[in-house]
Amino acid sequence: MKKQNWILSLLICIALMACKYDVLEQQEDNNNTNGLADDFSLTQPYNLDIPPFFPPMDIPNNNPLTQESVLLGKYLFWEKKLSLDNSISCGSCHLPQNSFSDPNQYSSGVGGTLGNRQSMALINLGWTRHFFWDGRKSSLEDQILEPIENPVEMHEEWSNVVEKLSNDTMYPKMFKAAFGSPHVTKERAAKAIASFIRTMVSAGSKFDKQRIGQYTFAPDEYRGFVLFTTEGGSPDQVPGGSYGADCFHCHGFGDMQMTDGLFHNNGLDSHFENDPGRFNVTLNPLDSGKFKAPTLRNVEFSAPYMHDGRFNTLLEVIEHYNSGGHPSTTIDSFMKFTSGGLQLSETSKNDLIAFLKCLSDTSFMNNPNFKDPHE
Amino acid sequence: MNKWKRWTMLSLLFLLFAQCNKCKEIVDPPEPETPTQFIFKWNVVFGNNDLVQGQTYNHIDGYRLLLEDFRGYISNITLYDENDSAFVIQDIALLNWFNDPQVTIKADPRTVKRIGFSLGVPAAINTNTDPTTYPNSSPLSVGGAAGMFWTWNTGYIFYQLNGKTDLTGSATAPLIDPIAYHCGDDTLFRELIFDVPDVTVFKGKSQTWNFSLDAQKCFWSDADTLHLDTDYLTHTTGNLPLAIRAMNLYASSFQWIP
Numbered sequence: 001m002k003k004q005n006w007i008l009s010l011l012i013c014i015a016l017m018a019c020k021y022d023v024l025e026q027q028e029d030n031n032n033t034n035g036l037a038d039d040f041s042l043t044q045p046y047n048l049d050i051p052p053f054f055p056p057m058d059i060p061n062n063n064p065l066t067q068e069s070v071l072l073g074k075y076l077f078w079e080k081k082l083s084l085d086n087s088i089s090c091g092s093c094h095l096p097q098n099s100f101s102d103p104n105q106y107s108s109g110v111g112g113t114l115g116n117r118q119s120m121a122l123i124n125l126g127w128t129r130h131f132f133w134d135g136r137k138s139s140l141e142d143q144i145l146e147p148i149e150n151p152v153e154m155h156e157e158w159s160n161v162v163e164k165l166s167n168d169t170m171y172p173k174m175f176k177a178a179f180g181s182p183h184v185t186k187e188r189a190a191k192a193i194a195s196f197i198r199t200m201v202s203a204g205s206k207f208d209k210q211r212i213g214q215y216t217f218a219p220d221e222y223r224g225f226v227l228f229t230t231e232g233g234s235p236d237q238v239p240g241g242s243y244g245a246d247c248f249h250c251h252g253f254g255d256m257q258m259t260d261g262l263f264h265n266n267g268l269d270s271h272f273e274n275d276p277g278r279f280n281v282t283l284n285p286l287d288s289g290k291f292k293a294p295t296l297r298n299v300e301f302s303a304p305y306m307h308d309g310r311f312n313t314l315l316e317v318i319e320h321y322n323s324g325g326h327p328s329t330t331i332d333s334f335m336k337f338t339s340g341g342l343q344l345s346e347t348s349k350n351d352l353i354a355f356l357k358c359l360s361d362t363s364f365m366n367n368p369n370f371k372d373p374h375e
Numbered sequence: 376m377n378k379w380k381r382w383t384m385l386s387l388l389f390l391l392f393a394q395c396n397k398c399k400e401i402v403d404p405p406e407p408e409t410p411t412q413f414i415f416k417w418n419v420v421f422g423n424n425d426l427v428q429g430q431t432y433n434h435i436d437g438y439r440l441l442l443e444d445f446r447g448y449i450s451n452i453t454l455y456d457e458n459d460s461a462f463v464i465q466d467i468a469l470l471n472w473f474n475d476p477q478v479t480i481k482a483d484p485r486t487v488k489r490i491g492f493s494l495g496v497p498a499a500i501n502t503n504t505d506p507t508t509y510p511n512s513s514p515l516s517v518g519g520a521a522g523m524f525w526t527w528n529t530g531y532i533f534y535q536l537n538g539k540t541d542l543t544g545s546a547t548a549p550l551i552d553p554i555a556y557h558c559g560d561d562t563l564f565r566e567l568i569f570d571v572p573d574v575t576v577f578k579g580k581s582q583t584w585n586f587s588l589d590a591q592k593c594f595w596s597d598a599d600t601l602h603l604d605t606d607y608l609t610h611t612t613g614n615l616p617l618a619i620r621a622m623n624l625y626a627s628s629f630q631w632i633p
Binding site for chain 1: 429525555
């Protein structure tokens, strides 16, 4: 009889262990690489309105958009404790008045160190598939982890950031509200900032309004739109040339983002030793000199332009394309005017600029939801 | 007392097993069913050589030719049974011809006497449709199309071949002259049907059909030749005649491999 009791007890233990394994597995689904499970059960969903003609936004299952994580992300985005000497936040190089980019050619990191690329404008990144000019990260969460430790940016160890935020009176409570426990981790911080950035949606430009029938282009804007969407060059020089500006190939608007999100060599240089761009990620020689086509939304406010900020005005950018650019072994097939150029007239250039300004959305830049909450 | 103890423990044990999902799975594992699969596989070559992205080949006119991007939509993948009834088993796929292209489709078992697929996007979903209505994972979404969606006429590029050549004809000069065939228009939709030996594919079995795609034939064949000094660029609009020629050559470059 005693023996039977022992066997029964043993069976109960085995059953209990199996059930515990079940629970652990579920916790792991809610993921966190450091073993901390996120609990979103007490959070409030953040209702993000997807603008007309925009595609659905893919949000990772392990980082649902919640009011608590967006609020935490906003505080962290503007938090200078993320940098080595508590002098720089994400917002220091992504200024609202510049459409969340930097008016300087290269941004100043901690101690004034300079990088070699222009800070990209943060607009509609919830619909972006590749991050950084060379696309080396494929999720917002991954992208956000990098600038903290980059020596030419915030130059801080994540472990120090975690310590600083953990010792703050405010953040542990905010992490608890967003993730179910007060523990600060770099993964949670990145998730929160990613959530905040996903809410940074721009869809209030004249172009957006025109698309939904609430605005009619002025004559110069319309002529610029036609140029934007027309094949470039003379038909005598380029098959199919229609004297357009040929912008639409790389800056398409099928999903209203004004970029194809792909990598192109747009003829800035013939050699790429200084910055081979996408090649550094893929190591494919065919990718030398290729960089991500940026969105043209708010391009009026996001100067200087190109990956290295070499152009200060929209006119300089147009002059570059009008000249045809520099031929090279990886130049994009869309840059087909390296001899002869686009041959745009002065009027056409101005019309094109008038259209590009239709992509401006000051309500986005002035949105109080995106402003520094520490001020 | 002993009896009471034993019954309590047995009840507890029963409750634990009943509540535990993991245990349920262990006790009653689902029977995995092997699907019936139809596999379409393409062997992509340039003449007698394998096609390799970034490799240089020789054009019949003597120019060197480097291919960078070679993609296309395949649609209406169809099986025809012994009564010649057509069964579309997959609507659309976007294939990168450099990346061991293959489509594996789960479908009902059947006897097959002919197979087919089309090059391009069917008219009903090509123009006047909003690509943002597709999930981002769809090859018809703007993101999934990865540059194969044209924004200005709301249609898709059916077939895209990009590369470089050197029109000086030098043997050593860098290849800097772009070539680009971007073909996409309802009139360019091409349907290919291949007679194959009758085969009955039973439930749970796989059937593979192999095809060759010869990129060389995208440039020249007995019927036509694209001369790189004049026929190097079409985005269809503005140069539809060249797009038609390029599409016809592309369609002729597919063969079923017995």
